[in-house]
Amino acid sequence: MSSSDMKVITVVGSGLIGRSWAMVFISGGFSVKIYDNQPGQSAKAITEIRKQMEELEEAHMLRGDLNSTQQLGLLSSYDDLGRALEGAFFVQECVFEQLEVKQSVFQDIERLVGKDVILSSSTSCLVPSKVFSQVQDKSRCIVSHPVNPPYYVKLVELVPHPETAAAVIDTTHSLMTKVGQAPVRLRKEIDGFALNRVQAAIIAESWRLVQDGVISVKDIDLVMSEGLGMRYAFIGPMETMHLNAPAGLEDYMKRYGEGITRILNAFGPVPAFSSGEAAKSIVNEMCELIPNDQQHLSARMERRDQLLMGLAKLKKDH
Numbered sequence: 001m002s003s004s005d006m007k008v009i010t011v012v013g014s015g016l017i018g019r020s021w022a023m024v025f026i027s028g029g030f031s032v033k034i035y036d037n038q039p040g041q042s043a044k045a046i047t048e049i050r051k052q053m054e055e056l057e058e059a060h061m062l063r064g065d066l067n068s069t070q071q072l073g074l075l076s077s078y079d080d081l082g083r084a085l086e087g088a089f090f091v092q093e094c095v096f097e098q099l100e101v102k103q104s105v106f107q108d109i110e111r112l113v114g115k116d117v118i119l120s121s122s123t124s125c126l127v128p129s130k131v132f133s134q135v136q137d138k139s140r141c142i143v144s145h146p147v148n149p150p151y152y153v154k155l156v157e158l159v160p161h162p163e164t165a166a167a168v169i170d171t172t173h174s175l176m177t178k179v180g181q182a183p184v185r186l187r188k189e190i191d192g193f194a195l196n197r198v199q200a201a202i203i204a205e206s207w208r209l210v211q212d213g214v215i216s217v218k219d220i221d222l223v224m225s226e227g228l229g230m231r232y233a234f235i236g237p238m239e240t241m242h243l244n245a246p247a248g249l250e251d252y253m254k255r256y257g258e259g260i261t262r263i264l265n266a267f268g269p270v271p272a273f274s275s276g277e278a279a280k281s282i283v284n285e286m287c288e289l290i291p292n293d294q295q296h297l298s299a300r301m302e303r304r305d306q307l308l309m310g311l312a313k314l315k316k317d318h
């Protein structure tokens with residue numbers, strides 16, 4: 001099969017994110033070849049995926065037009081990278097978040113594929129110019145950063161290398177759209193991309209408010225889950241502002257811009273997240289709400305995923 005068929009995708013690394021990508025791609029009707037460098041690991045991943053897909057089908061939450069049997073028929077596992085890459089037009093890398101590991105994986109991949117094959121990385125924290133520094137032809141390289149769990153949280157940040165070809169960004173954007181994800185384009189690379197930069201700002205101010213004795217851990221979480229988050233699941237901060245003044249965004253900033261600037265100028269420094277008494281006390285307060293043992297954490301993770309599933313269902317109907 002030639003890569004021009006655009007039917008086969010190779011997923012490299014079969015951990016949490018690799019398995020999720022595989023499920024997303026087969027839901028869109030693509031054949032997915034999973035590779036992992038731990039022998040037997042990719043086969044185990046398929047067993048795990050089968051279990052998850054049967055549960056999804058039962059919950060009527062299976063994505064795509066095909067039933068679980070048909071989707072599972074599109075999956076295959078490989079312990080050999082060369083065989084896993086045969087026929088692929090798109091490679092989604094999902095190995096450990098370690099720069100040297102990713103660099104060497106992409107070097108290996110480039111040696112084994114034709115020059116029109118797109119090389120895409122799932123990295124959360126590494127910029128494309130670092131991840132792809134060992135690749136000869138960087139025009140085919142892109143970061144496609146998912147959000148966990150991608151099956152329910154559909155955002156994918158597309159981050160180009162300075163040399164990435166426009167056609168590669170376009171093809172990746174249409175692939176992600178076709179499989180039902182919600183791709184956004186960053187016009188240039190930046191540390192943290194967009195999502196984690198916004199998240200860092202929220203984390204920092206939440207932490208400071210607790211640290212300064214303004215509010216409890218429990219209540220700052222409610223500020224988000226019962227307040228801001230209610231809107232943010234459907235409209236972002238820009239549209240929120242646009243709709244919160246009678247004449248839109250410009251009007252909003254006339255009314256509230258000064259106040260926002262005053263607050264921002266009074267923000268404290270970056271908190272010490274993992275040293276000192278304040279950090280210890282915040283961690284303790286959190287652990288009193290949800291103890292950090294496996295049993296309690298797993299139960300809350302399961303609850304989170306159930307709630308996200310419900311929200312994904314609601315968003316689909318709107």
Ligand SMILES: NC(=O)c1ccc[n+]([C@@H]2O[C@H](COP(=O)([O-])OP(=O)(O)OC[C@H]3O[C@@H](n4cnc5c(N)ncnc54)[C@H](O)[C@@H]3O)[C@@H](O)[C@H]2O)c1
Pocket residue numbers: 012013014015016017018035036037038041093094095096097098101105122123124125145146147148
């Ligand atoms: N977990 C998340 O919430 C999340 C969200 C977005 C992006 N990511 C990114 O996705 C990537 C994968 O994360 P994960 O959580 O799935 O990790 P993971 O540890 O669950 O899985 C990594 C897998 O890669 C395999 N692997 C390691 N080196 C390899 C190699 N050289 N060749 C082939 N396979 C190899 C491992 O055996 C393992 O199965 C990371 O870059 C991470 O930053 C993770």
Ligand SMILES: *[C@@H]1O[C@H](CO)[C@@H](O)[C@H](O)[C@H]1NC(C)=O
Pocket residue numbers: 067069070
């Ligand atoms: C899935 O769809 C195929 C093709 O339409 C059909 O033959 C098969 O019985 C279906 N399987 C289930 C479990 O519904």
